[in-house]
Amino acid sequence: VASSLWKALVDFATGRTLTAPSQFTEWLDAATTIATERRFFHWELEFPEIFFDRHGQAKKEMAGFDAVVGNPPWIRQEMFSEDKAALKRLFTAYHGVADLSTYFVELCNTFLREGGHFGFIIPNKFVRANYGEALRTFLTEQVRLERLVDFGDLPVFSEAVTYPMIVLTSKQPQDDSLVKYTLLEYLQPDTLATDIERRETLVPRSALTGTHWSLSGEARHAIVEKMRASSVPLGQLVKDKIFYGIKTGFNEAFVIDSRTRDKLIADDPKSAEIIKPFVVGEDVKRYRLEYKKRYIILTKIGTPIERYPAVFAHLQAYQSQLERRWDKGNHWWELRPCDYYEAFEKPKLMWPVISASNNFAFTREMYYSNDKTFFIPTDDLYLLAILNSSIAFLFFRSKLSTLRGGFLEYRAQTLVHMPIRRIIYSTDGDARAALTNEGIALSRADRHEELLAFVEAHLTNEPEQSDVVHDLLAYLADQMIEFNKQRQEALEDFMLGLEGVLSDSELQKIDRLWT
DSSP: OHHHHHHHHHHHHTTSOSOOOHHHHHHHHHHHHHHHHHOOOOHHHHOHHHHBOTTSOBOSSSOSEEEEEEOOOOOOGGGGGGGHHHHHHHOTTOOTTOOTHHHHHHHHHHTEEEEEEEEEEEEGGGGTSGGGHHHHHHHHHTSEEEEEEEOTTOOSSTTSOOOEEEEEEESSOOOSOOEEEEEOSSOOGGGHHHHHHHTOEEEOGGGGOSSSOOOSHHHHHHHHHHHHHTEEEHHHHTTTOOEEOBOOSOHHHHEEEHHHHHHHHHHOGGGGGGEEEEEOGGGEETTEEOOOOEEEEOOOTTOOGGGOHHHHHHHHTTHHHHHTOSSOOSSTTSOOOOSOGGGGGSOEEEEESEESSOOOEEEOSOOEEBTTEEEEOOOOHHHHHHHTSHHHHHHHHHHSEEOTTSOEEOOHHHHTTOEEEOOOOOSOHHHHHHHHHHHHHHHHTTOHHHHHHHHHHHHHSSSOOHHHHHHHHHHHHHHHHHHHHHHHHHHHHHHHHHTTTSOHHHHHHHHHHHO
16 A cells, blocks of 8 residues: 555656645645755755666666765754654664764765765764764774774864864775774875875774774784773772762852952851862862862752851852853752762862873862862772873873864763773782882882882782782872972972062963973
8 A cells, every 4th residue: 555655646746647635735745845944865866877777776786876975064963953863763873962974974875885985074073972882883884994084183174173084984894904094193285195194003993893992003902902901991990980070050159269268258157168179170280289279169959048148148149140050959059969079078089171191180188179170089099090100191092082282081981991900909918018118119219120020020920919019009109199299389489489589470481381
């Protein structure tokens, strides 16, 4: 019945018959209206010679394009939300927050003939973002991925800051050939092809499976795989307790300086109960925090605001802006819901979301932080040493999303996969302390080669004594914290001594040299 209805509709639409049931007219009118609004593009109708023979029958062999090359629309998912139900039904690469280029990649690869070639320039974020997992699977399982060219933040499109990547595939069966990958550091249009080939690395297909792709080349991939062999993912190690900082929705009201804090407490001493020390992403450095005497007014849900009249009067000055927040609590003066406020008041490892390198710090202070930071409630300095290491940076560079200027996004959804060397706590307490002291003595004497041999020996012992290495690295991390503290104190003393000699502008120039 369906096929007969379809034939009748086609005959009527093409003028082969002049009459049709009224419902056909209704359908065609509705379809015309929708088509006019949405401007549908029908590949088979626009290119019939590609998909059909001269009799109008679908080609059984070699249907499709020899090549599809282009720059698809880069449209954010918010702009086509009403189409998502259809996209979910039609595309295996669907994800609720994927941009529109994702679907063009799948569609155009699907329309290739066997042996055909595909090349698009699209946003590079799909390589690392959660939304790109289905697209990554499509590119490695449904077609043959041949080359990736990552332009990072180079000005490929002068009118906007973009992060483009060229993706080349072919419609062929999978094989064991290596994928060519190039990360360009500069843009010279006249020598682009040569630069791409000169800087390319070869990536095994085994590096392009699982949750994330590793695009660091064979040598780096081998290192990462070696790391994973004796490690546990960070997320599993910390039981997924990786938290982001507080998003106030309006910092001007809730984040205050020391002068405002002092005034609020002078007006009402009880104000101190809900005013907490506050750090932001730029305050978090490698092995240290540079606290700038910021504070947050911590009006959690349920805070009896009438108990704090001075704070309430301060917030009332911003009432209209606070009422307009979409992420407020039950009342306009409250912060958004948060299940882990108590974690801020525990010892913790912290790091900024945006950073050019590993900047993990440890603090025992009860600092709260903004949403440009993440933290793990722990006092394990071994973990701090690992996360600040060069081997961790090698992993992060291959996994984290890149931003303009060489910065990386150290977001929790990627960091949870960082392999952390598994520790077996089996060495007797006294022996463990004695062995750790041996390693510390080698470090203090700057006998680095012997220290490395010491670590290797205890990691390969039967049974292994990785707990000794754990304690040694925790000690070294503690030393780094102390050295950075002494450095900061010396710098502050130095700047204090210059205040009576130099002008403010000269002091600012010197301060920038030290930060």
